[in-house]
Amino acid sequence: MPEDIERIPQHRHCLACGNAFAKEGKYCSDSCLETKKSELLKKKRKYLMIEAVFIVVTMGLIVLWMMGPQ
Numbered sequence: 001m002p003e004d005i006e007r008i009p010q011h012r013h014c015l016a017c018g019n020a021f022a023k024e025g026k027y028c029s030d031s032c033l034e035t036k037k038s039e040l041l042k043k044k045r046k047y048l049m050i051e052a053v054f055i056v057v058t059m060g061l062i063v064l065w066m067m068g069p070q
Contacts, residue, residue: 011020016032016039027033 009022011022012026013020014028014032015026016036017028019028021028027036
C-alpha cells in the first residue's frame with residue numbers, strides 16, 4: 001500500500017443523520033436519538049391506521065356478503 005494514502009480512523013455513522021462519529025452507540029447525539037424515535041413512532045402509527053382500516057373494510061365486506069340477496 002502506498003505511503004502517501006491517508007488512513008481514516010475507525011468510526012460509525014449515525015442512523016438518524018448519517019454523520020460519522022467515534023463514540024459507542026448508534027446515534028451521534030441525543031437529539032438524533034429523539035428524532036429517530038419520533039420517526040419510528042410516526043411509522044408505527046401509520047401502519048396501525050392502515051391495519052385498522054383493513055379490518056374495518058374486511059368486516060364490512062363480510063357483513064355485506066352475509067346479508068347477500070335474500
